[in-house]
Amino acid sequence: MHKVLIVEDDQDIRQLLMFTLVNAGYNVVLAADGTEAWEQALAAMPDVILLDVRMPRMDGFEVLRRLVKNPSTVAIPVIMVTARGERKDQQYAMKNGAFDYIVKPWSIGEVEHSVKLALEHTKRPAHRVPVPTGA
Numbered sequence: 001m002h003k004v005l006i007v008e009d010d011q012d013i014r015q016l017l018m019f020t021l022v023n024a025g026y027n028v029v030l031a032a033d034g035t036e037a038w039e040q041a042l043a044a045m046p047d048v049i050l051l052d053v054r055m056p057r058m059d060g061f062e063v064l065r066r067l068v069k070n071p072s073t074v075a076i077p078v079i080m081v082t083a084r085g086e087r088k089d090q091q092y093a094m095k096n097g098a099f100d101y102i103v104k105p106w107s108i109g110e111v112e113h114s115v116k117l118a119l120e121h122t123k124r125p126a127h128r129v130p131v132p133t134g135a
Contacts, residue, residue, distance in 0.1 A: 002119055003027045005046035007037035007063065008081070009055040013104070017050060017081070017111065024112045034058025038066055041073050048118045050111070051098075053082040053089065061092065068097035077118035081111065 004026045008014040011032075018028045029044045031037040035057040041049060049067070053060035060080060067073045077099035082089070085103040093101050099121065100114045 001025065001027045002047040002115075003029060003044060004115060005029045005031060005037070005040055005044060005049045007031045007034070007040075007050060007055070007060065008052045009033055010052075013052075020111055021115065024115070026115065034060060034063045037063045041067060041076065042070075045072070046076060047122075048099075048115050049076055049078045050081045050115075051078050053080060053084050053093075061096070064093065064096055064098060075122060077122055079111075079114050079118060081106065 004021050006014055006017045006021070006028055008017060009032055014030060014032065018030060021028050029040055029046060031040045033056045037049070037051065038058065051060045051063060060082065064078055064080070067076060067078060078097065079100040079102060080093045080098050081102045081104065083104045090101045099118045102110055102114060
């Protein structure tokens with residue numbers, strides 16, 4: 001099952017994204033701010049990251065910069081999910097390594113479709129739980 005890290009400081013939106021992706025068949029990890037996002041990205045090694053821009057402690061653009069610079073996270077597709085709909089913000093995110101940019105409120109199915117495309121683009125296999133072998 002593919003693992004998605006959801007980074008969102010608004011609890012209601014975080015829960016909505018979690019519910020949406022769990023129902024779509026994904027394993028979900030949550031983070032409530034940029035610092036937590038960075039820590040979870042390194043610890044959980046998700047297949048895709050949904051990343052808000054405006055957050056406490058570290059904004060999403062800084063998290064994106066760190067992810068792209070780190071050899072262990074550079075291949076993880078990042079989908080920005082934000083209320084910042086200005087063209088310059090979208091261009092900045094895409095120029096600096098984001099896979100996609102979704103403006104809140106998103107359309108029904110938009111997040112799931114973007115995650116699916118990101119996984120297809122990177123061709124990352126689903127995380128598999130090792131099956132114990134008999135001794």
